[in-house]
Amino acid sequence: MFPQAPFVTISSHPVAVALVTFVSAALLTAVVVPLVRRLGLRWGLIDQPDARKQHTTPMVRLGGVGIVAGFALALGLVWGLGWFGSLEPAKDQLIWTTLAGSLCFFAIGLGDDLFALPPLPRLAAQLAVAMVVWSKGVRIGALDLPFGLGGFSGSIGLPEGLSLLATVIWLVGITNAINWLDGLDGLAAGVSGIAAIGLISVSFSLHQSAAGVLAAALAGACLGFLRYNFNPARIFMGDGGSYFLGFALASISIVGPAKGLTTVSVLLPLLILSLPLADMSAVIMGRLSAGRSPFYPDRRHLHHRLLRAGFSHRRTVVLIYAFTQWLAALALVLANAEMRFLWLALATAVLIGVVIVSRRQVVALVGNEVVELPCEGSLLPPDPAPGGSGPCSSPEPSAGVDPRP
Numbered sequence: 106m107f108p109q110a111p112f113v114t115i116s117s118h119p120v121a122v123a124l125v126t127f128v129s130a131a132l133l134t135a136v137v138v139p140l141v142r143r144l145g146l147r148w149g150l151i152d153q154p155d156a157r158k159q160h161t162t163p164m165v166r167l168g169g170v171g172i173v174a175g176f177a178l179a180l181g182l183v184w185g186l187g188w189f190g191s192l193e194p195a196k197d198q199l200i201w202t203t204l205a206g207s208l209c210f211f212a213i214g215l216g217d218d219l220f221a222l223p224p225l226p227r228l229a230a231q232l233a234v235a236m237v238v239w240s241k242g243v244r245i246g247a248l249d250l251p252f253g254l255g256g257f258s259g260s261i262g263l264p265e266g267l268s269l270l271a272t273v274i275w276l277v278g279i280t281n282a283i284n285w286l287d288g289l290d291g292l293a294a295g296v297s298g299i300a301a302i303g304l305i306s307v308s309f310s311l312h313q314s315a316a317g318v319l320a321a322a323l324a325g326a327c328l329g330f331l332r333y334n335f336n337p338a339r340i341f342m343g344d345g346g347s348y349f350l351g352f353a354l355a356s357i358s359i360v361g362p363a364k365g366l367t368t369v370s371v372l373l374p375l376l377i378l379s380l381p382l383a384d385m386s387a388v389i390m391g392r393l394s395a396g397r398s399p400f401y402p403d404r405r406h407l408h409h410r411l412l413r414a415g416f417s418h419r420r421t422v423v424l425i426y427a428f429t430q431w432l433a434a435l436a437l438v439l440a441n442a443e444m445r446f447l448w449l450a451l452a453t454a455v456l457i458g459v460v461i462v463s464r465r466q467v468v469a470l471v472g473n474e475v476v477e478l479p480c481e482g483s484l485l486p487p488d489p490a491p492g493g494s495g496p497c498s499s500p501e502p503s504a505g506v507d508p509r510p
Contacts, residue, residue, distance in 0.1 A: 119314040122188045123305060123321040126179050130325025134175025135332050141171045142333070142340045150219070152341055164338065166218055168330060169346025172294075173211050176326040176353075180204075183318065199242055200315050203356040206238040207349055210280060214348030224400040228277070231348075235276040236269065243356050245271045276355045282381035283351030284344060285388065289408050291335035292422050294342060296381060296429050297350040298327030303377040303433030304354070308361035310442040316361035323353050336418050354378065376436040380407075380429055420463045427459035 145151065145165030152166040183189060213230045216222055246268050247260040263271060287293035301324035308317035327350070333339045342350075358374030375382070384407045389399045397403075404413075411421040434452035438445045 119309060119317065122183060122314075123309075123318050125188075126183050126318050127321040127325040127328075129182055130175050130179035130322045131329040132175075133178045134171055134326045134329025137174045137178075138168060138171035138330060138333050138340060141165070141167050141174075145340070152343070164341050166341040166343035167215075167345070168334060168340040168342040169211060169214060169218075169344075169349055171340075172326045172330050172342060172346045173208070173349055175329050176322045176349075179322045179325060180319070189315065189318075195242070196315055199360050200319065202238055202241040202243050203316075203319065203353070203360055206234055206243065206276075206356055207353040209234045210352035211345050211349035214284075214344035214346070218343040218345050231277045231280060232273060235273040238276065238356065239269050239272045243272070243359055244268050245275060245359060272359070275359070276352060278382065278385070279355035279358070279378055280348055280351030282378070282385040283354065284347040285385050285406065286381045286408075287342065287347045288406055289336070289418060289422050290338035291331055292408060292425060293347050293350065294327045294330050294334050295422065295426050297354060298324045298331070299426060299429045299433055300354055300377050301327065301357075303430075303436055304357055304361050304374070306433075306437050306442050307373050307377070307440045308357075310437070310440040311361070313361050316357050319353070320357050320361060323350070323357070336422065373436045373440055376439070377429075377433050379432055380425065416463060424459055424463050427456045431456040 142165050145167045150165060150167055151163040153163055210231065213222075213227055213234070217227055245263065247262045283293055283297060286296060301320045304320040305317045305324065308314070308320060330342065330346075334342065355374075355378075358378065361374075387407075388403075388405045391405045392399050392401050392403065408421050408425065411424065412418070416424065431449075431452045434445075434449045438449050442448070
């Protein structure tokens with residue numbers, strides 16, 4: 106039993122508060138999501154299949170409503186019990202700013218889910234919200250360089266303009282990286298949940314318990330949603346859900362690994378979120394090199410390549426999970442978390458095991474001629490040539506089809 110509510114706060118029992126928040130968010134999300142699905146079916150708010158998408162039947166794409174509801178209700182429960190305690194005014198403002206910004210990004214994504222907004226207005230709205238959030242204190246004001254990188258030790262302060270640019274790129278970049286990752290059942294929710302668990306540990310290791318509790322609510326909401334989103338999915342999170350998860354992860358990764366209020370150990374969140382960032386960067390460069398817009402829809406993403414290489418839907422998702430949890434464990438080592446080398450060893454064992462099992466599946470399928478690898482030359486097929494056709498390229502979007510990246 107936990108002590109009575111007045112005696113439990115983030116400061117006195119941070120792990121207990123985080124655990125209750127995580128479990129509450131998971132259970133509440135699992136309860137709310139089926140209700141959202143029923144309403145979506147009744148109102149016809151569904152995502153139709155097309156040539157780029159993996160699903161073959163119409164799916165409700167309002168799962169983000171359930172994620173946000175579970176997240177908010179869990180934090181409201183903890184807040185109502187008085188477990189947040191009395192935060193310093195500056196930290197309190199950071200927490201509220203993070204929550205407000207996450208809800209604004211959710212609203213942008215929900216608008217796209219309902220009205221199919223063009224990419225540029227969405228991007229403009231994201232930039233505007235990110236700049237407001239920066240002005241309220243959620244910012245990368247200085248960078249903590251580990252290991253004396255570049256001959257410097259300690260922190261390097263950033264001028265206002267550079268701080269604004271770095272913060273906006275980080276917030277908007279992570280948000281869209283998670284959004285673009287949402288291409289297979291359970292992929293974005295699982296990767297976001299694993300990243301959030303990594304941020305819990307990193308935040309607690311750096312004595313930022315309030316940010317750790319936010320990350321716990323986010324991880325719990327992802328777990329509760331996966332009950333209905335893992336393959337075969339019964340509901341999609343939509344852009345509302347992916348925008349919410351992306352911005353929440355990005356802002357918590359600034360507030361959580363903060364030393365003081367403006368100095369961020371930049372390597373930790375970069376490690377935890379490096380897989381979706383690398384995927385988005387590679388896709389953008391591939392599209393630009395092909396003479397296309399960064400928003401042009403195609404099948405260049407990592408999960409598309411793994412599918413073409415012969416991995417099943419579930420194996421592809423689990424393999425990306427395994428890489429993400431290994432990167433999160435590596436971040437724990439750099440944060441000097443307790444039992445960090447044990448966690449890294451376990452994460453490495455999980456990664457190796459998943460890779461071996463997945464590779465055996467591909468070899469078995471190819472040996473039985475069940476899967477045809479349409480792109481020759483490597484395990485991960487090369488990008489399609491500009492204007493190309495076939496399995497490695499994407500058809501031109503037809504009239505009436507919302508071209509999503």
